[in-house]
Amino acid sequence: MTTFEKDNQYIMHTYGRFDLCLVSGKGSTLKDENGKEYIDFGTGIAVNTFGVSDEAWNAAVTAQIAKLAHTSNLYYTEPCANLAEMLCKKTGMAKVFFSNSGAEANECAIKAARKYGTDKDENKNEIITLVNSFHGRTVTTLSATGQDVFHKSFTPFTEGFVYTPANDCDALLEKINSHTAAIMIETVQGEGGVMPLSDEFMACIEKITTENDILLVIDEVQTGNGRTGQLYSYMDTCLTPDIVSTAKGLAGGLPLGATMFNEKLKEILPPSTHGSTFGGNPVCCAGALSILERIDDALLSQVREKSAYIVEKLNAIQGVKSVSGKGFMLGIETKKSAGDIVKACMEKGLLVLTAKTKVRLLPALNISYAEIDKGLEILKGVIEA
Ligand SMILES: Cc1ncc(COP(=O)(O)O)c(C=O)c1O
Structure with missing residues (x-):
């Protein structure tokens, strides 16, 4: 065959x-x-x-494979700690959770945003996402994805997502209420047709999120890791995210997702609230270190x-x-x-x-x-x- x-x-x-x-x-x-x-x-x-x-990536990955390919998250490994430090130092974020894919990085972001909201008020659990967005293929990230074409056949979906059109500040304002925990965006909608958000809309999102203690989650799964000519795409915008998710290019060819949290959220997921068997695998982290250190x-x-x-x-x-x-x-x-x-x-x-x-x-x-x-x-x- x-x-x-x-x-x-x-x-x-x-x-x-x-x-x-x-x-x-x-x-x-x-x-x-x-x-x-x-x-x-x-x-x-x-x-x-x-x-x-x-060559550099091959050397980093194969050296780590030869030393130790997997440990589980019950133990510390050097590449995992070093990568978290590098991500935090390069972004100014405070903590990282590692997973294996973009969808998982977003799942973690969604869980954390819900926890932040519901810790304050049990009804503060809605996340606003954009029409034409793409956030992944799990049931929850499909639910977060603002495209009807993905919303067939797999019902019931995770509740609590509200969609609003990109680049329409008035429409966004209408969706904000006491239930709103977070706004989740891609700065350039990749799967949605490579559609960048307008500067005005980003300014509107920044204003709403800061003035109302609504979290800003930026999905940098596709835009991240140098792709847009910035380390992360928000870095040349007015946006100050509370949570950044990334994956794809992070480990340069190995499966690795990362969800980064700012100072305000650094204690948001205490022990037992989240986990992943392979997340932060030392081989993937060694590959990512070799990639990230060269994105200067x-x-x-x-x-x-x-x-x-x-x-x-x-x-x-x-x-x-x-x-x-x-x-x-x-x-x-x-x-x-x-x-x-x-x-x-x-x-x-x-x-x-x-x-x-x-x-x-x-x-x-x-x-x-x-x-x-x-x-x-x-x-x-x-x-x-
Ligand atoms: C913006 C964005 N978020 C999430 C995902 C899902 O990533 P993964 O396929 O690694 O789960 C993608 C994949 O295309 C994406 O472009």
Whole structure:
């Protein structure tokens, strides 16, 4: 049996897989089983922060595997403590809870927000999220997700989520009441079509949350870890989050989620209120340390420069209607169907993604100009054909 046949027979096909089996790669160039090469503008959906087979990351991860791969959270490990310290020092947050995925990082954020609210008043348990948001695939994070398309078939959902349209301060104000515990947002809605929030709306959220002791939860699962040209996307906005969740690119290719809490919330989840068998696994944390220590100002400014370069080139392509997003999280509105563009690019040796009706680019933070040019050449050829 081929890998395709085996996969189709034995995997529960919740994914619409492409007929492509990847076997290896270096940086932003991947290879399939026939040796064909692909420029990678997708990074496994914002995960492979420094591309694949990155030497420093490989060394950090394999050294930790050779020493100690898992302990359980009953014991201390050095990589876990070091990573928590690095995250807190780089963000100014006070405490971190580690899990394994974005959905779990958000579950933890939701539990903590509910606890903060209900510790004050048992009815203060509502969380406002945005229409068109995406927060994960567990029943609770699907419930937090403000898209009807995800709200079929899996009822009953977790109660207590209220949706409000992005960029509409008046509508948000109408939803606020004594039950409101938190507002949870992505600064750029990734799965929702790479839609950044407006500065005015973020200012409105900041004002409402600070004036009413409502928690601000920022979902940085996709936007985080350098993706938008900031370590975390809120860092060049007016927003001051109480809770930040992240995952995807944090460990550069290994499963790791983190939920960060500010000073006010540093005691919010005492012993036995939350847990995860694999959360903070030393191998994942060793990988994350190798990623985070290299996301510095110099790298972030290169991401912003390269992003501006890509946006300029994209805007010059015939058939591109608009480009949205920030840093290395870009959405391209095209005259042709995004799905067709993805397939045609793949045939020609470029991996890109979709987000709703847009073509989405999520390149590695260290992608070279040569790789960018090679990928953009293919993309231009496909869009203009
Ligand atoms: C903003 C956001 N939050 C949460 C998630 C869920 O992350 P995971 O698939 O790791 O559970 C995603 C995944 O795309 C996401 O983009």
